[in-house]
Amino acid sequence: MNKLLIVTAALLLPLVGQSQTGGLPGFEVGKAASLSGVERVTQVLVPPPAVPVHSQVNAGKPRIVQVRLVIEEKEIELAPGAYVWAFTFNGSVPGPLIVAHEGDYIELTLVNPETSQLPHNIDFHAATGAMGGGALTMVAPGQEVVLRWKATKPGVFVYHCAPGGVMVPWHVVHGMNGAVMILPRDGLKDANGTAIRYDRAYYIGEQDYYLPQEADGKYKRYASPALSLNDDLQVMRGLIPTHVAFGGKVGALTGNNAMKASVGETVLFIHSQANRPSYPHLIGGHADYLWERGKFNDPPLRGQESWSIAAGSAGAFVYTFKQPGMYAYLSHNLIEATMLGAISHILVDGKWDNDLMQQIKPATAIK
Known part of the structure; x- marks a missing residue:
């Protein structure tokens, strides 16, 4: 195994498997959770771009939302001839979206199977304290850990593996990230307090990769994650x-x-980027309502053409489709969209509206 990997793992392993019934080691627990009688629900996580079944409004009392993430290290072909060892939550890049409401508790079981080669953990940008949970969730191969945290801030947030040092970006750019959506208990609203509802939702995780290449330009392929580490770091730099x-x-x-939609449907899109900025644009549409930094306490921007997703954050927008056809949702760094793969499609069915757009004369030879 690579020396850097051994040293980093050695620094982390004292944290692995520590018994924690309270807070961070060395600190007195000053406030205990009072959860007697709080309802428990198990959320069925689904691979992106799908979103778990959820209520847009939850006027009831806060609940404990139980989720399970199983780490899987596996080789994937991300483009023809381009292979990478992906570090995944529940087998997908990005990891699944988790959905709860403000005031709920997220109770995570994080499982690192014996088949893994590396220790892992999870940092929730939506959580408070202990490195977003990273200091309390380190698991070696063959271990599992349970962490509960309270969703105090509504919005969409990134989560990712954060084992320490250079291992943090290495794990993130190998796919180990996802997002959490914490909805206000009374649902999304515009700047005037009017309710915003959506008919369906999609989660798009944007992933940047840094694959080493041979002298002839072919991408290198490795028998294990550790064997790629030094070469990966050179490209990442x-x-x-x-x-x-x-x-x-x-x-x-x-x-x-x-992704699918129909004319007249209002669709919520969640977009995360765990490592670098992104510049989304919906060709032929707009962000009717946009939470550029992903925080639902902020009034949404209106009618945006393109926007930014900051590095290590998530954003959300709502659009009501008015015309059928194939829409492209992409990074408006058009080099990344057309040459590196930062593009997705939405296929919308329904009837065309000539009042919004009409071809008056088809292309013909110039007379």
Whole structure:
């Protein structure tokens, strides 16, 4: 195993498996959770771009939302001839979206099977304290841990593996990230307090990859994650990705894999980027309501053409489709969209509205 990997793992392993019934080691527990009688529900997580079944409004009391994430280290072909060892939550890049409401508790069981080669953990940007939970969730191969945290801030947030040092970006750019959506208990609202409802929702995780190449330009392939580490770090230092994928693989959400909608439907899109900025744009549409930094306490922007997703954050927007056809949702760094893979499709069915757009004369030879 690579020396750097051994040293990093050695620094982390004292944390692995520590028994924690309270807070962080070395600190007195000053406030205990009072959860007697709180309802428990198990959320069925689904692979992106699908979103778990959920209520947009929850006027009842806060609940404990139980979720289970199983780590899987596996080789994937992210583009023809381009292989990478993906570090995944529940087998997908990005990991599944978790949905709860403000005031709920997220109770996570994080499982690292014996088949894994590396220790892992999870940092929730939506959580408070202990490195977002990263300090209390380190699990070696063959271990599992349970962490509960309270959703105090509504919005969409990134989660990712954060084992420490250079291992943090290495795990993140190998796919180990996802998102959490914490809805206000009374649902989404515009700047005037009017309710915003959506008919369906999609979660798009944007993933940047840094694949080493041979002298002839072919991408290298490795028998294990550790064998790629030094080469990966060399490419990562250049800060220029070889691939930028919407949905984990190049073309994962295009063509026959396009997301679906219908004219008249209002769709919520959640977009996360755990490592670098992104510049989304919906060709032929707009963000009717946009939470650019993903925080639902902020009034949404209106009618945006393109926007930014900050590195290590998630955003959300709502759009009501008015015309049928194939829409492209992409990064408006058009080099990344057309050459590196930062593009997805939405196939919308329904009737065309000539009042919004009409071709008056088809293309013909100039007279």
